[in-house]
Amino acid sequence: MSETENKKEISRNNFIKIGWGALAGMVALEIGGVTLAYMQPRLGDGEFGGIIEAGEVDTFPPGSVTQITSGRFYLSRLLDGGFLALYQRCTHLGCSVPWDQVQEKFICPCHNSVFTTEGDVINPPAPRALDLFPVLIEDGIIKIDTSNPITRQNYDPSQVVYA
Amino acid sequence: MKPEETEELPSNLFDRMRKTLAPSGIPTDRRGRIRLVLDSLILHIHPTKVNTRTLRFTYTWGLGGLAALLTVILVSTGVLLEMNYTPSPPDAYLDIINLNTNVWFGSLVRNLHHWSGNLLIVASVLHLLRVFFTGGHRPPREMNWMIGVALLLLVLGANFTGYLLPWDQLAYWAITVGTSILSYVPLIGDWLNRLLLGGPEVGAATLLNFYALHISIIPVSVVMLMSYHFWRIRKDGGLTIPKKPGEELPDKMESATTIPYLVRPELMFAIAWLAIIFFWAMLVPAPLEGIANPLISPNPAKAPWYFMGLQELLLHFHPFFGAILIPGLAVTALFLLPFYDVELKSVGVYFRSRRSRYLTILSAGFSLLLTPIWVLLDEYAIHWTEWLPSWPTWISNGLIPFFILFLGIYVLAGWITKLSRATVEEHVLVIFVYLFTALVILTVIGIFFRGPGMELFWPWMMPTH
Numbered sequence: 194m195s196e197t198e199n200k201k202e203i204s205r206n207n208f209i210k211i212g213w214g215a216l217a218g219m220v221a222l223e224i225g226g227v228t229l230a231y232m233q234p235r236l237g238d239g240e241f242g243g244i245i246e247a248g249e250v251d252t253f254p255p256g257s258v259t260q261i262t263s264g265r266f267y268l269s270r271l272l273d274g275g276f277l278a279l280y281q282r283c284t285h286l287g288c289s290v291p292w293d294q295v296q297e298k299f300i301c302p303c304h305n306s307v308f309t310t311e312g313d314v315i316n317p318p319a320p321r322a323l324d325l326f327p328v329l330i331e332d333g334i335i336k337i338d339t340s341n342p343i344t345r346q347n348y349d350p351s352q353v354v355y356a
Numbered sequence: 357m358k359p360e361e362t363e364e365l366p367s368n369l370f371d372r373m374r375k376t377l378a379p380s381g382i383p384t385d386r387r388g389r390i391r392l393v394l395d396s397l398i399l400h401i402h403p404t405k406v407n408t409r410t411l412r413f414t415y416t417w418g419l420g421g422l423a424a425l426l427t428v429i430l431v432s433t434g435v436l437l438e439m440n441y442t443p444s445p446p447d448a449y450l451d452i453i454n455l456n457t458n459v460w461f462g463s464l465v466r467n468l469h470h471w472s473g474n475l476l477i478v479a480s481v482l483h484l485l486r487v488f489f490t491g492g493h494r495p496p497r498e499m500n501w502m503i504g505v506a507l508l509l510l511v512l513g514a515n516f517t518g519y520l521l522p523w524d525q526l527a528y529w530a531i532t533v534g535t536s537i538l539s540y541v542p543l544i545g546d547w548l549n550r551l552l553l554g555g556p557e558v559g560a561a562t563l564l565n566f567y568a569l570h571i572s573i574i575p576v577s578v579v580m581l582m583s584y585h586f587w588r589i590r591k592d593g594g595l596t597i598p599k600k601p602g603e604e605l606p607d608k609m610e611s612a613t614t615i616p617y618l619v620r621p622e623l624m625f626a627i628a629w630l631a632i633i634f635f636w637a638m639l640v641p642a643p644l645e646g647i648a649n650p651l652i653s654p655n656p657a658k659a660p661w662y663f664m665g666l667q668e669l670l671l672h673f674h675p676f677f678g679a680i681l682i683p684g685l686a687v688t689a690l691f692l693l694p695f696y697d698v699e700l701k702s703v704g705v706y707f708r709s710r711r712s713r714y715l716t717i718l719s720a721g722f723s724l725l726l727t728p729i730w731v732l733l734d735e736y737a738i739h740w741t742e743w744l745p746s747w748p749t750w751i752s753n754g755l756i757p758f759f760i761l762f763l764g765i766y767v768l769a770g771w772i773t774k775l776s777r778a779t780v781e782e783h784v785l786v787i788f789v790y791l792f793t794a795l796v797i798l799t800v801i802g803i804f805f806r807g808p809g810m811e812l813f814w815p816w817m818m819p820t821h
Contacts, residue, residue, distance in 0.1 A: 233551070234551065262651055288532065291653075303529075318753070320674065
């Protein structure tokens with residue numbers, strides 16, 4: 194057997210090895226991909242995540258915070274009459290933040306994060322303001338779309354919705 | 357049939373059945389005992405003979421054996437519990453009530469499972485400490501150390517997934533807090549969190565996911581890794597051999613047959629612990645609160661006790677540092693320990709040497725003093741986010757305190773080591789002891805000293821409401 198033939202033989206061997214290796218890799222990727230895709234969250238069937246009617250505009254006096262339990266959010270009406278729908282889930286570790294009527298603040302029982310009526314952080318460890326749900330006002334009726342919470346760093350006047 | 361063959365058969369049925377299980381009874385001679393271990397499926401996880409020094413109870417404290425016993429109890433009681441449980445809210449909770457009130461010995465089986473699971477964490481951690489302090493992680497046992505660390509993580513995972521299954525307030529909020537930690541993993545955190553929960557919040561999909569993890573994926577992994585763990589002990593030449601500081605092991609050492617000198621104390625130990633666990637489970641019920649309510653977080657909402665050290669860290673650091681970086685670094689260091697702590701002379705000597713016995717006490721003492729001081733300072737005096745209001749919190753409440761602590765421990769450990777002219781291995785020991793003591797103290801503070809609003813209280817002045 195000549196020198197060149199010998200080399201050719203080895204490279205063919207390598208080719209087959211690499212080929213098998215690539216095939217095995219693809220099989221592993223496929224199995225991994227199928228498993229991951231299979232385990233993707235199933236969409237909830239309307240228990241939480243739809244559009245929720247909170248009520249008429251006039252039923253919420255300015256400067257009030259009302260818990261809407263079916264949508265897991267607080268409807269906060271600011272003193273200037275604007276609305277914010279604040280998701281009750283603490284941005285720190287997911288506890289339900291109760292509204293403290295006396296201190297007029299949201300105080301999380303888990304790690305003592307404190308939020309303003311606008312949802313801004315007064316006291317850490319919460320890293321950012323409470324998440325928002327989009328507020329729609331049609332014919333004086335307030336509707337809140339709870340399908341996707343909007344994350345934000347801080348409160349900003351542009352987030353407020355007016356009737 | 358020849359007459360002599362019929363004579364060999366025992367006269368009654370019971371004796372004949374016994375003979376098919378153990379053909380010649382338990383032999384009393386050395387050769388026969390060795391033969392029996394070799395021929396037995398279960399016994400042959402042991403060698404036929406063991407070094408008499410390793411039989412000393414105060415060397416191993418039987419901790420690995422206790423962990424194995426607890427695993428057996430957990431599998432047996434777990435299988436029984438499965439037959440009275442539906443992994444779907446609110447049935448899950450109602451099933452536990454039914455188990456406690458309607459099922460014969462239902463609460464006993466549940467208590468046994470609950471307390472064995474908790475005890476398994478304690479036993480595994482103590483086993484890890486025993487192995488570390490006697491140098492059992494050093495070559496050639498690196499692989500078995502890493503399997504052991506993996507098993508410890510699986511034990512924590514088994515406990516955590518099992519925590520959700522009763523579907524009470526305790527379970528719901530501990531798992532909400534615990535899984536939210538995942539969302540601070542950079543880039544893929546939120547995706548990972550949703551994948552585990554099967555949705556945006558802890559709900560029916562989460563319960564089913566955790567059930568599958570708890571009853572099949574984790575236990576199967578544990579049993580497979582455990583078998584590997586046992587097999588590796590024998591491949592690595594058995595246990596490390598205990599000796600005095602500076603002692604040279606003789607070339608020829610005494611050995612004893614596994615039957616009865618290892619098997620007998622093992623059985624006695626197992627029976628004694630079974631009695632303790634049964635008594636405990638009869639007297640102390642596993643906790644159960646009201647049914648899970650996603651609208652109301654209890655105050656305080658605490659993680660399971662074994663994660664209270666982690667939750668305490670979360671009170672002091674930005675979540676990325678408290679929940680991801682610091683624990684991540686600690687677990688990585690634990691895995692890699694056998695690759696930078698390699699000196700072989702002190703293997704088998706508790707705490708390495710006479711000098712490092714003092715270093716261990718000194719390091720633990722420093723941690724015992726400094727950790728509570730740091731917690732108090734951070735609680736009442738240091739307010740990074742107020743001092744640096746315009747900085748992002750991951751720097752002011754994360755990077756800065758992390759860097760200061762890291763530097764502090766580095767300087768302290770370096771100073772202790774330099775003063776005592778310690779070796780690299782003793783330096784590793786000092787840092788390990790310091791950090792482990794800190795973890796224990798943080799856990800104790802989290803369990804006993806944190807009250808409503810996660811504020812600090814004396815345990816005997818804890819407000820109740």
